[in-house]
Amino acid sequence: MQALEKTQASETIDTRRLTGWSPKVLLRDAGIGLALLLLIVFFSLGTEHFLTPNNISNILTQITINLILAVGMTFVILIGGIDLSVGSMLAFCAVVGGTVLTIPDLPVFQAVALATLAAVGTGVVCGFLNGWISAFWGLPSFIVTLGMLNIARGAALQVTDARTIYSFPPSFNAFGSQMIFGIPVVFLIALVLVAIAWFVLSKTVFGRLLYGIGNNEEAVRLAGHSLMFYKVAAFTIAGALVGIAAMVYMARLNIASPIIGIGFELNAIAAVIIGGTSLNGGRGTVIGTLLGACITGVLANGLILFGLSDFMRQMITGVVIILAVIIDKYRERLTGV
Amino acid sequence: MKLSRFASIVALTVATALPTIAVAADKPVVGLVMKSLANDFFKNMLEGAEAHAKKRGDYELKAIGMQNETDFESQLNGVENFITQGVDAIVIAPADSRAMVAPLKKAMDAGIVVVNFDVSLDEQAKKDAGVDLAFVGPDNRGGAKLVGDALAKDLGNGGKVVILEGNPGADNAAQRKLGFEDAIAAGKLDLLDSRTAHWETEEANAVFSTMLTAHPDIQGVLAANDSMAIGVVKALDAAGRSDIKVVGFDNVPAVAPMLKDGKLLATVDQFGSEMAANAIDKALAVVAGGPKLEGWVKTDIKLVTKDDVK
Incomplete structure (x- = not known):
C-alpha cells in the first residue's frame, strides 16, 4: 500500500516537463521573449533614443534590483507561496548593511565584505522566519509575510531612528555605476544569480522537488520528503537575494534609508507573473522571470521616451500585468504547460 | 446585577x-x-x-x-x-x-x-x-521659486530644464511645482519635461536617466525634494555628466557633501x-x-x- 503511494508520488513529482527540459517549456519562454522583442521593435521605431547603447545600459541598471528580487520571488511562487515582505526587508537589509559600511576607519574591502555578510545575513534570518513560521504552523505565506512586511519596516526604522545613512566609501559607490563593455556590472551580478537559480531549479533534485511541492504538496510529502525543509529553503533563498539587492541599491544610490523599497514586492511579483510563472505554483522558469523583468523595465523606459504622461504609464503597466495572465491561461490550454 | x-x-x-x-x-x-x-x-x-x-x-x-x-x-x-x-x-x-x-x-x-x-x-x-x-x-511655492531662480541665474536665458515632481495630489508637491514654473517663466528657461518620482531616490534615478536619454541637452534639473535630487546626482555620476546643474528642496543632511563638491547647486531650508x-x-x-x-x-x-x- 505504502509502496504504491510512493510510486504514484514519484510519478507526480516527475516534473521534467515543467522545468525547462521539454521543447514545450522552451516554446513558452520563447513566447515571452517574442513579446519582449515586439516591445523593443515598437519602441525602437517609435522613439529616437530607445535603441542606443546608453539607453540599453540604463534599462539594464534600472531593472537590476527588481530582477534580483524577482529571482527570489520565483522560488517562493513556484512552491505556491508569496512573499509580500521583500520591499521592507530590502530597507532593513540596507540599513543594517549601511551601518556596517559606515563604521569609521575600516578598510574598504573589509567594510564591504562585512556589510554584505550583514545584509545577506539579515535577509536570510527574515526569510527563514517567513518560511519556518508558515510551514511549522501551516499558515498561508500571504499572512506571515504581511506580518514580516511590518516587522522588517519597523526594525529598519528602529535601527536607524528613522534617519538616512549616507557617505559610503567612494570606491564602493563607483562600483555601483561600473560598466564592462557598456553593460552595468550590477546587472552582470544579477545575471549570474539568474544562471545559478536556473541551474538549481532545473538541474537539481532540490529544484525539482520545489516544482513538485507547487504541483502536489501531498505527493511530495508521501514520497518521504520534508516539506518543512523545502519551504523554509525557498523563503530563505528569497531572503538572501533581498540582502544582495540591498547591497546593489546602496552601491547605486549611495544611501540607505529605512523608507526605501515600498511596493517593490509588487514589482517583483509582476515580473514573475509576466514571465509566465503560475501564481498557483509548480509552473514557470527563472528565464521567464528574467524576460518578465525586462518587459517591465522596457515598458517603464520606453513609455517615458514616448512622452506618455505618468498616469497613462501607470495604467498601461496595469493592463500589461492582466494581459500576461490572460495569455498565460490560453497558453496553458494550447500547450498543456 | x-x-x-x-x-x-x-x-x-x-x-x-x-x-x-x-x-x-x-x-x-x-x-x-x-x-x-x-x-x-x-x-x-x-x-x-x-x-x-x-x-x-x-x-x-x-x-x-x-x-x-x-x-x-x-x-x-x-x-x-x-x-x-x-x-x-x-x-x-x-x-x-x-x-x-x-x-x-x-x-x-x-x-x-x-x-x-x-x-x-x-x-x-x-x-x-x-x-x-x-x-x-x-511658502513652498516661494521656496521653490527661490531655488529655481538660483538655477535660472546659473544657466541664463534659454537654459533647458526638467522637473521631478513629488506625489501627485500632495499639496506641497503641487505648490513646489508651481514655484518651479514661476522661476522658469521669470528666468525664461525652457522646460523640456516634468514627471513624478514620488519623492523617491531610486525612482528619481531611473526616471531621470530615461529623461536624459530622451533629452541629452538637459542643462538643469529641479527636484521637488532632496531625496529625488540625490537620485539625480547619482544618475549624472553614472552617465559621466558633470555639466548639468541640480537643485533640490529640504536641506537634508545627506546633501551637505553634494553641495560642498558642487554636485548640487542649491537647496532650500524651511527650518523643519x-x-x-x-x-x-x-x-x-x-x-x-x-x-x-x-x-x-x-x-x-x-x-x-x-x-x-x-
Whole structure:
C-alpha cells in the first residue's frame, strides 16, 4: 500500500516537463521573449533614443534590483507561496548593511565584505522566519509575510531612528555605476544569480522537488520528503537575494534609508507573473522571470521616451500585468504547460 | 446585577480620572499631531518640539505621529483623543488638507486653540465647514521659486530644464511645482519635461536617466525634494555628466557633501526642526489670552548653497 503511494508520488513529482527540459517549456519562454522583442521593435521605431547603447545600459541598471528580487520571488511562487515582505526587508537589509559600511576607519574591502555578510545575513534570518513560521504552523505565506512586511519596516526604522545613512566609501559607490563593455556590472551580478537559480531549479533534485511541492504538496510529502525543509529553503533563498539587492541599491544610490523599497514586492511579483510563472505554483522558469523583468523595465523606459504622461504609464503597466495572465491561461490550454 | 456593577466601576474610574486631568492642567497642555515619523524631516521637527518643550518648561507636550504619509486615520483618532483629554491647544501638520477639517472644527467647538502648520488646510473645505483657521508655515511655492531662480541665474536665458515632481495630489508637491514654473517663466528657461518620482531616490534615478536619454541637452534639473535630487546626482555620476546643474528642496543632511563638491547647486531650508516649535509658541500665545491668529503666518525659508556648508 505504502509502496504504491510512493510510486504514484514519484510519478507526480516527475516534473521534467515543467522545468525547462521539454521543447514545450522552451516554446513558452520563447513566447515571452517574442513579446519582449515586439516591445523593443515598437519602441525602437517609435522613439529616437530607445535603441542606443546608453539607453540599453540604463534599462539594464534600472531593472537590476527588481530582477534580483524577482529571482527570489520565483522560488517562493513556484512552491505556491508569496512573499509580500521583500520591499521592507530590502530597507532593513540596507540599513543594517549601511551601518556596517559606515563604521569609521575600516578598510574598504573589509567594510564591504562585512556589510554584505550583514545584509545577506539579515535577509536570510527574515526569510527563514517567513518560511519556518508558515510551514511549522501551516499558515498561508500571504499572512506571515504581511506580518514580516511590518516587522522588517519597523526594525529598519528602529535601527536607524528613522534617519538616512549616507557617505559610503567612494570606491564602493563607483562600483555601483561600473560598466564592462557598456553593460552595468550590477546587472552582470544579477545575471549570474539568474544562471545559478536556473541551474538549481532545473538541474537539481532540490529544484525539482520545489516544482513538485507547487504541483502536489501531498505527493511530495508521501514520497518521504520534508516539506518543512523545502519551504523554509525557498523563503530563505528569497531572503538572501533581498540582502544582495540591498547591497546593489546602496552601491547605486549611495544611501540607505529605512523608507526605501515600498511596493517593490509588487514589482517583483509582476515580473514573475509576466514571465509566465503560475501564481498557483509548480509552473514557470527563472528565464521567464528574467524576460518578465525586462518587459517591465522596457515598458517603464520606453513609455517615458514616448512622452506618455505618468498616469497613462501607470495604467498601461496595469493592463500589461492582466494581459500576461490572460495569455498565460490560453497558453496553458494550447500547450498543456 | 453584574452589568450595573461594571457600570458603577466605570463611572467611578471616570469620576476619579477627570479631576486628575483638571488638576494636572495648571500647565497648559499642547497636543502635537505630526505626520509620518518614518521621515527625517518630521523626525527632526518632533525632536525640535521636544527640546523646545524642555527649554520653555511652562507647558506639557503630548505628541502623536502616523505610520506613513497617507495614514490619516491615526491623525483623526489622535485629534479625537486630544479632544477627549481636554488639551488646551492642538498643533497639527495635517496629513490630508480636506479630511482633517471636520475633526479640527470639533476641537475648536470644544474650546481648544487649533494651529495648523506645515501643510495648509484646503480653503474651500474650510469655508464649507465654516472654519476660520490660521496657517503657520513656509511658502513652498516661494521656496521653490527661490531655488529655481538660483538655477535660472546659473544657466541664463534659454537654459533647458526638467522637473521631478513629488506625489501627485500632495499639496506641497503641487505648490513646489508651481514655484518651479514661476522661476522658469521669470528666468525664461525652457522646460523640456516634468514627471513624478514620488519623492523617491531610486525612482528619481531611473526616471531621470530615461529623461536624459530622451533629452541629452538637459542643462538643469529641479527636484521637488532632496531625496529625488540625490537620485539625480547619482544618475549624472553614472552617465559621466558633470555639466548639468541640480537643485533640490529640504536641506537634508545627506546633501551637505553634494553641495560642498558642487554636485548640487542649491537647496532650500524651511527650518523643519523649528517649525513645530514655532507653531507651538503661536498656539500658547493665544491660550495665554493673546489675539487670535489670522491668515497665513509665513515662516522662514532660506536658500542653501555651497557657501553655507562648512
